[in-house]
Ligand code: SF4
């Protein structure tokens with residue numbers, strides 16, 4: 149079948165298939181992944197919100213779908229989810245702006 | 261604005277049981293082939309599906325309700341007139357008296373709207389059985405005649421089980437209707453005031469969480485901790501346990517699934533999350549459900565699909581025979597996946 153799009157929601161379900169071509173690394177990755185999201189010093193819910201924010205930073209449509217559903221299932225509401233994304237946006241925006249200091253340094257170095 | 265009419269009153273296609281079964285069993289709205297629930301049970305050697313000991317006698321005393329929640333599997337609402345009569349209640353009491361079933365679970369609609377509700381609870385108390393009531397909370401605030409329900413419940417040591425989809429207004433009202441959150445909080449405060457949910461009172465107040473949308477509930481224990489913390493912090497409200505219930509793909513939730521384009525993916529989610537341990541513990545194995553008209557069902561969901569008990573067991577309360585009921589085959593269909601997904605779901609929450 150001809151592919152008409154780079155991202156297909158159905159592909160998310162095939163995530164596990166990455167192990168088909170390298171079982172050892174695939175297995176190790178999913179074991180690690182599972183462990184990361186367990187309750188720990190941070191709750192599973194807090195981790196899910198972090199994942200949602202990161203998903204927006206890396207702009208991964210699979211992760212956005214997966215962690216929208218996961219945060220919902222873990223009892224987050226739309227306010228909390230949007231706040232998490234603003235954290236991502238603030239850090240992203242801030243990280244561009246803070247480099248402005250580098251521009252200013254260089255400017256001062258070069259300009260009269 | 262949300263509709264406040266039941267599917268029944270709208271003469272909606274899904275108000276027809278046969279049509280609901282057609283949706284569940286055929287390609288009426290889905291293109292995917294869903295494995296038969298029965299076949300899943302065969303694979304784990306649980307078919308034919310048999311009850312274990314019947315411990316809970318669940319009675320649906322009528323479909324009338326002051327609310328019209330969008331996920332309601334009963335299609336309850338103010339316009340529903342199906343109500344259990346005192347005569348049928350009497351038959352239930354007589355049946356119950358012949359058994360050692362310890363618990364009666366009263367449900368509806370809003371069971372308190374049945375004019376014989378209090379009489380029924382008193383008679384169950386006289387038989388020495390424990391009563392649980394599925395109270396929607398807002399009924400307590402709905403009319404002066406219901407304001408003293410908390411005291412009445414306390415007097416008969418009724419266990420109160422109440423839905424609260426979330427501890428904030430937007431998620432709650434989206435599912436249960438405008439203003440429901442505030443009335444629910446007010447009712448919970450009244451229940452707490454007579455001792456419900458307070459440590460050492462012996463009065464049990466359990467809350468029910470079900471997702472407001474086409475997703476499965478998360479871990480019950482995690483959500484319970486969060487509800488406890490937030491309800492205490494925000495409103496000084498206490499309760500005993502939180503039951504997580506999966507929305508069943510029937511009636512109004514089925515309508516929502518179809519209308520929102522989520523039906524197929526939701527069924528797939530339920531099927532992918534099939535859990536054999538949950539299957540072993542589903543509630544129809546220890547519960548029997550009596551309809552407002554005295555018909556007998558394996559569970560309240562089968563009741564709403566018109567699937568009466570079969571396998572030679574009597575299917576009306578006037579012919580009650582617990583031995584025969586205990587050896588029946590449970591009637592199954594595709595909606596049963598709602599009970600076996602993830603940690604499972606029953607009227608008492610997760611089962612695995
Ligand atoms: S879910 Fe409960 S409160 Fe809501 S309409 Fe149905 S019976 Fe009434």
Ligand code: SF4
Nearest residue numbers: 542544559561596599
């Ligand atoms: S829907 Fe009813 S019959 Fe089916 S598994 Fe659940 S409780 Fe049992």
